[in-house]
Amino acid sequence: xxxxxxxxxxxxxxxxxxxxxxxxxxxxxxxxxxxxxxxxxxxxxxxxxxxxxxxxxxxxxxxxxxxxxxxxxxxxxxxxxxxxxxxxxxxxxxxxxxxxxxxxxxxxxxxxxxxxxxxxxxxxxxxxxxxxxxxxxxxxxxxxxxxxxxxxxxxxxxxxxxxxxxxxxxxxxxxxxxxxxxxxxxxxxxxxxxxxxxxxxxxxxxxxxxxxxxxxxxxxxxxxxxxxxxxxxxxxxxxxxxxxxxxxxxxxxxxxxxxx
Amino acid sequence: xxxxxxxxxxxxxxxxxxxxxxxxxxxxxxxxxxxxxxxxxxxxxxxxxxxxxxxxxxxxxxxxxxxxxxxxxxxxxxxxxxxxxxxxxxxxxxxxxxxxxxxxxxxxxxxxxxxxxxxxxxxxxxxxxxxxxxxxxxxxxxxxxxxxxxxxxxxxxxxxxxxxxxxxxxxxxxxxxxxxxxxxxxxxxxxxxxxxxxxxxxxxxxxxxxxxxxxxxxxxxxxxxxxxxxxxxxxxxxxxxxxxxxxxxxxxxxxxxxxxxxxxxxxxxxxxxxxxxxxxxxxxxxxxxxxxxxxxxxxxxxxxxxxxxxxxxxxxxxxxxxxx
Numbered sequence: 001x002x003x004x005x006x007x008x009x010x011x012x013x014x015x016x017x018x019x020x021x022x023x024x025x026x027x028x029x030x031x032x033x034x035x036x037x038x039x040x041x042x043x044x045x046x047x048x049x050x051x052x053x054x055x056x057x058x059x060x061x062x063x064x065x066x067x068x069x070x071x072x073x074x075x076x077x078x079x080x081x082x083x084x085x086x087x088x089x090x091x092x093x094x095x096x097x098x099x100x101x102x103x104x105x106x107x108x109x110x111x112x113x114x115x116x117x118x119x120x121x122x123x124x125x126x127x128x129x130x131x132x133x134x135x136x137x138x139x140x141x142x143x144x145x146x147x148x149x150x151x152x153x154x155x156x157x158x159x160x161x162x163x164x165x166x167x168x169x170x171x172x173x174x175x176x177x178x179x180x181x182x183x184x185x186x187x188x189x190x191x192x193x194x195x196x197x198x199x200x201x202x203x204x205x206x207x208x209x210x211x212x213x214x215x216x217x218x219x220x221x222x223x224x225x226x227x228x229x230x231x232x233x234x235x236x237x238x239x240x241x242x243x244x245x246x247x248x249x250x251x252x253x254x255x256x257x258x259x260x
Numbered sequence: 261x262x263x264x265x266x267x268x269x270x271x272x273x274x275x276x277x278x279x280x281x282x283x284x285x286x287x288x289x290x291x292x293x294x295x296x297x298x299x300x301x302x303x304x305x306x307x308x309x310x311x312x313x314x315x316x317x318x319x320x321x322x323x324x325x326x327x328x329x330x331x332x333x334x335x336x337x338x339x340x341x342x343x344x345x346x347x348x349x350x351x352x353x354x355x356x357x358x359x360x361x362x363x364x365x366x367x368x369x370x371x372x373x374x375x376x377x378x379x380x381x382x383x384x385x386x387x388x389x390x391x392x393x394x395x396x397x398x399x400x401x402x403x404x405x406x407x408x409x410x411x412x413x414x415x416x417x418x419x420x421x422x423x424x425x426x427x428x429x430x431x432x433x434x435x436x437x438x439x440x441x442x443x444x445x446x447x448x449x450x451x452x453x454x455x456x457x458x459x460x461x462x463x464x465x466x467x468x469x470x471x472x473x474x475x476x477x478x479x480x481x482x483x484x485x486x487x488x489x490x491x492x493x494x495x496x497x498x499x500x501x502x503x504x505x506x507x508x509x510x511x512x513x514x515x516x517x518x519x520x521x522x523x524x525x526x527x528x529x530x531x532x533x534x535x536x537x538x539x540x541x542x543x544x545x546x547x548x549x550x551x552x553x554x555x556x557x558x559x560x561x562x563x564x565x566x567x568x569x570x571x572x573x574x575x576x577x578x579x580x581x582x583x584x
Binding site for chain 1: 329330331349351354355357359361363364365366374375400402416420
């Protein structure tokens, strides 16, 4: 029993070993002057910058703005992607009308659209939300569509025999069967969401984490630049945790996702 | 795993009044493009009868079952249940497949209760008791063995009190011991409930152990319809059982035309000797064409030529030829 508990705590600590070591080495290198603060500020300075910006309320303001943009984009783009994925996933007619066009647009590099986006939406919120929406649209669309199409036909047939109505069949058989794939789409979307938010916020902004970082670069405030990058990393990790949480909650029947 | 029949009997409440349904199939054909899968099948099943259909894979037996389940439409002919024409899925008919088709995202009891309304949990729990799995009600299907999953599928079919139960090789993927256990369970539940049962299987012994009548389908038509008059809880070891099994098997395998040394008479239809060392000889027999690979030298040595009569010897991994 004692050995088990010992092993358990080890398992929990293991993932933190490498990041901790890197930070310790980094701090030491900065303190001894081997690493110039122009290149990379000491971790401690980054934390100090964080504390200063937080206490003025500036950091929270930027963070809220960025999160709001990200979530608005996710809601619009992801919502449309999910809805169209459902449509093409259940209807052959919708599939023939929509799918090939969507797949065609998907292959355009989204960053190539930036000049157009600026022309259409200006440099205000609209453009940023449009970019984020577009980036989360495709992973959710493709995985929803694919998930619905790859539900076991035998299960659908079985549901029909057992007298399920079309709606019950969709709700009890098709949608749960597609859920693992849809959640993969959501996970990918959350990743793209932050990625494209960074791009959008560095183009032209007056607030948000991206703006804060670009602005700090102008004044050679490397500590704030690193702080901004660290915040993106934390936000990315938070999205990942959210996806994990949903998978554990909705896919607890699935052997691959069952908590160990 | 051990199912006590006595216990099931005890758990079984007042037996239901709903008896089996009468099945009548007349001149059923089913074509898939150019392929004629069923060519005029006539089959009558009296209420409460247990009929087993045997035949080679692809003979059309599963297609017939799918027609009865309302999952497919016949190309011609008529199907009726209790004299009423069958159109589409019928709530009196339930089917059990070779794969259990349980929804992995629903617990065992939720699977059994699929499509039920009202007080479904009690009914589902009772059905699970009948198959001896009430203690697994809240587990995920993934945690069950193959035999347990089939028992859940059986409970799911029975909870609807079907008047016709279609069984599409439901025990095909189970190990031998679990199979026999499941056969007894199916037999017992059939005796208790009195539904009409139609079992498709490729296991002749299973068909004889369970059915009142064994029907053989070959190339889309019924070629044998045999009453099995053995008393129930049939013992496989008895001479009567073995005799019936041999009778059906010989029809299925066509053993009457293959002699004791696995030889079939035929004539050579083609000799393909593209290779200097090996040649292929095609022999047409009563069962279709077999191909034997022989050394090119022996083709001349034994005087094999197109049209000559030969014996094809069916060995475990090759076809050998003998001159007559």
